[in-house]
Amino acid sequence: MANSLDYLRWRGDLSFTEHPFNSIDAALLASIVYLPADSSATGHTLGEVAAQLNHLPSFQHQMHSETGAEVLLLPESSRIGNIKILDWTERIEKQPHPLQFAAATLAIDKQTIVIAYRGTDGSMIGWSEDMRMNYLPEIYGQNVAAEYLEKIAQKFPNRKIYLLGHSKGGNFAQYALSSVNPEIQDRVIRAISFDGLGFFRKVYTNPGFIRTLPKMKTYLPQASIFGAMLDHPERTLIVKSTAAMRNQHDPRRWSVGRDSFTLADGLTPGSRVIRHALISFNHSIPKEKRSESFSALFDAFENADINELHQLTNNRLLGTYRLSRVFMSLEPDERKLLTKIFSNIWNSYKKNMTLPSMTSDYELYPKSNDSKKAPVFYEFYDPQQPNLKLPPDVKRQLH
Secondary structure, three states, X not given: OOOHHHHHHHHOOOOOOOOOOOHHHHHHHHHHOOOOOOHHHOOOEHHHHXXXXXXXXXXXXXXXXXXHHHHHHHHHOHHHHOOXXXXXXXXXXXXXXXXXXXXXXXXXXXXXXXXXXXXXXXXXXXXXXXXXXXXXXOOHHHHHHHHHHHHHHHHOOOOEEEEEEEOHHXXXXXXXXXXXXXXXXXXXXXXXXXXXXXXXXXXXXXXHHHXXXXXXXXXXXXXXXXXXXOEOOOEEEEEXXXXXXXHOOOHXXXXXXXXOEOEOOOOOHHHHHHHHHHXXXXXXXXXXXXXXXXXXXXXXXXXXXXXXXXXXXXXXXXXXXXXXXXXXXXXXXXXXXXXXXXXXXXXXXXXOOOHHHOHHHHOOOXXXXXXXXXXXXXXXXXXXXXXXXXXXXXXXXXX
């Protein structure tokens, strides 16, 4: 299976004048924004940043992964490597709300810029923020993303804009588009999400979201887990990947053709079952209780000086020991509720394992690989909510 790194090898010498910016280029930029750069990268090209990282001692542990291959290819691939960095911003904050935010502004040509939002990194603050997205309609980071778009739009008033991001970053890109004023919205060409989380109904029924819905596009791998969280009213395409389910979150492991991703027939049964399990979870425990428990859990991580996810995952035995100490430091009621939360998710997953083989229920699951033909996610799980009402002009643009 060819992937986006193969595309970088094949097509990396072609300019955007020869072949216009496409979805694979966007996915590559969504992954490049994870590189450990900072504001000092402004004014340099992506190839120059990659060349520096290649010789940076602290980065060598990543040189044997897809990220390492990307870093080696960028200086040799003028299409992406010659892209100039106009801004690189990174913020990590605990107060007033947990925030792990990074974004880069890149110049595609003299008329067009790209704003790429980073998804979740390995910090506990980032994972705490992700947990909040599963029970809060809106989080602080989404508003920071909108403010960043406003700042960049003001700084480069004559440029058209692409917004994009992977995982949480994809959600930020589309939320930012929906939240800014119409003048900026009209300058945005497209807001593209790669396996990004969806949205609560409260968000995607507001006027700004409905107005900009035709400019949103989401790509999900066929065995998506993270992208299956919440709803995707925007056009959504399902992409082929032969990677293991847990590894399909990385767009560099998706199948590509000449200038685009290869589409799958639909989400796998496993992905649809996980989707249903998450829905059941969201209806089984009040969000206030989830908020209290997850807040207590991440406070316990902080008290135990666990600030990065690798402190739990690099060494399985040591990670298990650290996790058990954190868990036992919680109050009994908090431990009981967290146990119930994770048990509910697991039990719901097991309960629904047979649903895709049952014809009556199977019809309710999303199967289309293109939301122009059918919605990827239905709202059958919550009959109290009416269907999303779209203005006639938006419906025409979607279809």
